Amino acid sequence: MVGLAKFEPLGVQQLISPTYGVPLRDLLRLEGMQGTTVLAGxxxxxxxxxxxxxxxxxDIADWVKPHDLLVTTGFPLASGEDHRRRTVALTRLIRDLHARELTGLGVKLGRYVDSVDPEVLALADELDFPLLGLPMALAFDDLLRQAYGRIHELTAGVLERIDALHRALTLLVLEGGDLDQIAAEVARVLDLGVLITSTDGRLRASALPEQLRTRLEQADLLEPGGRFRVERASTRPAPVGDGEVRLQPIVAGGTDLARLVCFSPHRPLSRDDVVAMERAATVAALLVTRQEAVAAVENKYRGDFLRDVFLGRAGDRTYVTEHAASLGWDLASPMYVVSAELDPMAADEPPVSGRVRRSWQERFATAWRQVCEGRRPVIPTVDFTAEVVALVPDGDPGPDGSTPVDQLVAAVQGDRGGGRRPFSVGVSRLVTSPDQLPEAYLQARRATEVGRRVSGGGGTTRFDSLGVHRLIALVPDPAEARAFAVDVLGELAGDTEEAADLRSTLQTLLDHNLNVAEAARQLFFHYNTMRYRVNKLERLLGPFTSDPHLRLDIAVALQVLQLRG
Incomplete structure (x- = not known):
């Protein structure tokens, strides 16, 4: 007993890593714990x-650590205390130990403490804090030796399993394995369902049986399109029935690369599982880094070729078609050129660094690439630094009437979880020959620009639907277009609040075919108020209600201001 005091500089007799331990229930089966009774908890x-x-x-509560089992002869509880004061002190001690996440308290009964008051037992039961009655014959040095022997035995087994997993995963990477093989090995060793996703939850590899996938869908952790909702398990485990889902970031060189998701359907993941996940994430980072380096080179090669096609300098039609076929692309079938760009940051968003903005673009491009590569035939997709361009084959509408382009955009958007940014999309006219690709690319870019100006971003605009905006966008000198609007609208083209209000009234009136009553209802004006505004507008602009040519000029001028600002 005297020897125990020599361990006090360590704070506690905790001689192993706090990562591993033994359930108290198993510790009670040790030979040295024979005769122990569970009084409460x-x-x-x-x-x-x-x-x-x-x-x-x-005052031992100041010297304990989480997950300790505290044992005592009872002397510190009995010295100089009457029964009532001892009960109060023991109650306070149990509350303090529970708050510090101790495992339990064992007290030798019979010498210094004969029994434990029912008030103390009730508190231990309420807190599910195990209170043990230790036999008088128990020697603490025997308990320490046997308990730490059992913990070290378990630790050795756990470390061996984790090291074996680490060696197996490293060998897979060295032999050219892929993420699916890593996911399968982690799932086999840990007996878990495993996903490897992008940072915003898009599936990159899977070792998840169908029944487990169904469970995750029912728990609303998997979107119908297959994206894992990383935002719902990013900071803490997500409970699913009796089990849970844990997420481990895959990071290398300070760069956030991907996510390792593990799902146990029947139990919470243990500390050992978490340590194994950390090891697996480290190895997976090596493979993801390699894959992204290869993808960057391939994207540059493909992007350079497609850029040459759009500039009309890639060669004749036969060469372009054959070279595209060597990349797995079919440019001979009818298709649309799609240009997608992240929308500018909102005025109320805090500024971010160029590195963060680039990470947004990389995630955006990866999302498009993963969605497009999952289609048959594979859709050509390249990242042009500030935009993503895809050549989408024409096809039949879906059951809901959505076009292939609509389906791709919806898949990339998902539910906008995982930190995804809003983006705008422009779609060209139908392309029936590779020779038409340069003009189609310009159409898609123009549709993106005009659509963002008109709708404010976040939408899909088709070149064929631009109408008069298409002509306005073709005016090479923005100042000339602005001058036309000022000539037609006069002071209504100003930046004042009154001018903007009158322009809104004018646009609503034109939208309702000069029906004053309908326009008044739309703007919640009294009919006479609307008549007064119409008269004022005619004094400023001329008799537009009776002159169709003037009305056309006014309508175009309003669209110029909307588009050009």
């Missing part, structure tokens, strides 16, 4: 024991 017997500490002073 039976609901906490599955708590983990990471170390043993011996109580020698009443």
């Amino acid at each position: 039976h609901g906490g017997l599955d708590r983990m024991v990471l170390g043993i500490n011996v109580m020698e002073v009443p």
